[in-house]
Amino acid sequence: MVTVSQPGQIIALAQRAGAATLDFFRGDFEVYDKSDDSPLTQADLAADAIISAGLPGYPIRSEESSHGDFSASETFWLVDPVDGTRSFVAGSPEYTVNIALIHRGRPVWGVIDAPALNQTWWGGPEQGAFFNGDPIRVTATQSPLRVLASRNHLNALTLDFIAALPVHERIQRGSSLKFCAIAMGQADLFPRMGPCCEWDTGAGEAILMGAGGSICDLAGQPLAYGKADPLNPYFIASGETNPVDYLPQR
Template sequence: MPSVTAVDPEDRIALLDAIAVLTREAGKIILPYYRSDTAVIDKMDGSPVTAADRAADAHIVPVLQALTPGIPVVAEESVEAGDIPDVSGGRFWLVDPLDGTKEFINKSTDFTVNIGLIWDGVPVLGALHTPVDGMVWGGVLGQGAWEEAEDGTRTAISVRKPGPDGLTIVASRSHRNPELEAYIGTMDVKESVSRGSALKFCLVARGDADLYPRTGPTMEWDTAAGHAVLLAAGGSMTKFDGTPFDYGKPAFRNGHFIARGG
């Protein structure tokens, strides 16, 4: 198994393989809840959480701690429970054990398991898993990105350059708002697609969409893994003013952002 010393590109590739397996393990924990009536409660911020979120979190966190001792793990449900590690060293994991809880509750397939590694404010490695169809997307900064089918077959992915007939924009299914619609209205848009969870990053990373703008609230664990895959696939992500989108912000709360392909 890779260790905390996994800072070189070759080590990060091996580490990503382990993280991809971990996302699949979490997906297997989640699916029985998805296929049954799931108990839902409201968190302090009013957002929903399910037993599946907590079960996946309880599996992922100790595995990461054993895999990379010394690298703090910031996981959504653990933070909600008051377990907030010190990330002042600039190197930490960000975990959303079930991103797209509303999609999950509504029996949509657009929910993901997200695990991303932050290194000095930059997402350098990440994996996302969609449990229903068995897909995993992964990437290491500077080493490329891939998608992995349920049977383990991997295919390299990369962003595309926008075509002359306009942009394909992918946006939130559950969090569209007037500010977002106004922004989209300024673009030369060929098609606007609504999808849930961090899957939107993967659609840009694999060249199915050109732009993913977000004006609604997100947390760092919502974006880190997808941001990492996007960067590895040749894309970029900035704040709306064009400045870098970084990590380790107060309360791990994100501002607005634009994820771009080529």
């Protein structure tokens, strides 16, 4: 399997990009509206420039730019220079820098840096998962079920799905920190019944798989990466319990 030959180099790159965002965090900066009405800031662009200049070997598909033809390569980098830009704009530390390596449509390694929290996660299905250098692992499913929900994108479909679950408690987190929480055994389940893109999930899925968790769409299939349209289907991420077990009964 293709993987990252020098993970320390990519981890340091993510941290360097994260450090650049702190130059703008809770300061004065411009906020622009993109065509999909999502926000874009100078921090996104600064982090994207650092990552794009530093990633070796493969084409890059980033939320903010592309370098090389990722569609013609079975291996490419997938980047979200600031995941959780709404949190960043609001002054919340719950935003991340995400870098994933994709091979044949699936994430094989990823790193997530939360610069305002001074926390970094990395790993993949063949390497295990790590938090600030220490190995992490999902835990046995708890009762009540610990269910994660988006802090900025919680919608009626997701609320209906959560309401139909067994006894549970709802935990709200921003950005890719939800995948990290499951990977660390702090939560059991994250249903996403709203739009998000490949760069929002690639690094988180790699780390979650490395920690023993998994993701499936509502048809029970794994997410596919490198599509012409980067939009993900609705999905469920979980820890020890197979996410298929949480699919709505048809």
